Amino acid sequence: MSFQDFGLMAELLRAISDQQYTTPTPIQSQAIPTILAGNDVMAAAQTGTGKTAGFTLPLLQRLMANDSKSGHRHVRALILAPTRELAAQVEQSVVTYGRHLPLKSMTIFGGVGMQPQVQKLRRGVDILVATPGRLMDHMQRGTVKLDRVEILVLDEADRMLDMGFIHDIKRIIKSIPRVRQTLMFSATFSNEISALAQDMLTRPQRIDVAPRNTAAETVNQTVYPVHQTDKRALLQHLVCTGKWEQVLVFARTKHGADRLANQLDREGLTATAIHGNKSQGARTKALREFKNNQVRILVATDIAARGLDIDHLPHVVNYDLPSVAEDYVHRIGRTGRAGRGGEAISLVSPEESKHLRDIEKLLRKPIAQMHAEGFEPSAVAHIKPAGQARAGKPGGKRPSNKGRHRSRANAGGRSGGQKPQSRRSR
Numbered sequence: 001m002s003f004q005d006f007g008l009m010a011e012l013l014r015a016i017s018d019q020q021y022t023t024p025t026p027i028q029s030q031a032i033p034t035i036l037a038g039n040d041v042m043a044a045a046q047t048g049t050g051k052t053a054g055f056t057l058p059l060l061q062r063l064m065a066n067d068s069k070s071g072h073r074h075v076r077a078l079i080l081a082p083t084r085e086l087a088a089q090v091e092q093s094v095v096t097y098g099r100h101l102p103l104k105s106m107t108i109f110g111g112v113g114m115q116p117q118v119q120k121l122r123r124g125v126d127i128l129v130a131t132p133g134r135l136m137d138h139m140q141r142g143t144v145k146l147d148r149v150e151i152l153v154l155d156e157a158d159r160m161l162d163m164g165f166i167h168d169i170k171r172i173i174k175s176i177p178r179v180r181q182t183l184m185f186s187a188t189f190s191n192e193i194s195a196l197a198q199d200m201l202t203r204p205q206r207i208d209v210a211p212r213n214t215a216a217e218t219v220n221q222t223v224y225p226v227h228q229t230d231k232r233a234l235l236q237h238l239v240c241t242g243k244w245e246q247v248l249v250f251a252r253t254k255h256g257a258d259r260l261a262n263q264l265d266r267e268g269l270t271a272t273a274i275h276g277n278k279s280q281g282a283r284t285k286a287l288r289e290f291k292n293n294q295v296r297i298l299v300a301t302d303i304a305a306r307g308l309d310i311d312h313l314p315h316v317v318n319y320d321l322p323s324v325a326e327d328y329v330h331r332i333g334r335t336g337r338a339g340r341g342g343e344a345i346s347l348v349s350p351e352e353s354k355h356l357r358d359i360e361k362l363l364r365k366p367i368a369q370m371h372a373e374g375f376e377p378s379a380v381a382h383i384k385p386a387g388q389a390r391a392g393k394p395g396g397k398r399p400s401n402k403g404r405h406r407s408r409a410n411a412g413g414r415s416g417g418q419k420p421q422s423r424r425s426r
């Protein structure tokens, strides 16, 4: 199957070839013809599957096909996304794939001034990518009109519900025409999502590329049992010995993310944190530095990291396990993108063993356990995979008490200044 087979217009095929995409991804193969045919769609697809092009390409084609070419521009497609980052990235895709078309798009999200958005809206846009909260602000002030929307997309619908946007979404839907095409994308399909879909979609076509609630198969997942207090040293050890150059690290709290990034940075591993308390400018800067390889480690909270478009990220580390098992699936979706292999590593303390069991239950398989030399695992050996014994040590090092101090000192690698510590001293 090639992109030509979908009957996409020449301008879109040109944009696709500008991107050097040769073959549609599985979600694109299913979604593009279904959406072009005018169906509502309910798609289970994680970030990294190529879903954005999967809905953007047919959306652009349908807008062009119905283009009246007269008068002022109206919002004809509305794409809702949970976070500023995702909204910005989706709009970037709209710009990329629509670069040879005369359609205008913009994003609206909170954390930045209203006025520039109001002015841009006034000048007229065809495609609006918005976070629900800020869109509601504009609706209440009467600065946006949605009565000409033909296509509604809900991207990462599950996360929008997790973030408490359900009421905003329902209100937004009330102000757009009933007769429309609606496309819903979600990494997981909970009962709540299915209920929302029932309300919003008309005879939707189900598209299920990644099996429900399973992690991307291209991702090699491992768990390192470790005491909480040893996690940072183990992380440094893994980064340095593995010579990882670009690592996304997940932390549970904003404060924890900041603290970890500062400590790593002080010890010579360039690191920065991205979370909801940071200004939009600071978040964009952190992401840019990470993408440009100026910063080696990006420490993120779940919400901030959601939907980050970082291509071919080789390593993701769960510094803290998420308390909601489904977040694990979202997190590891950052790696192994578009068919490439990736590695997802979880540092799991004894206190987190219940979270690990929940995750393994969701995945319906145990995650292999590994042990880094010098990070003596015997004290945490009781972290057992759900329903079975230890899953082996693929490529892992044998546990050893010897060399712990040496290993710790080496773990500093590029950092230099790390002091070996004895567990007994703590």
Ligand code: AMP
Pocket: 020, 021, 022, 023, 024, 025, 028, 046, 047, 048, 049, 050, 051, 052, 053, 309, 311, 337, 338
């Ligand atoms: P998404 O799941 O939409 O976040 O897309 C993940 C990444 O895959 C993006 O960086 C896209 O640029 C890339 N991508 C999308 N479609 C294709 C394709 N057909 N071939 C290669 N890469 C693609």
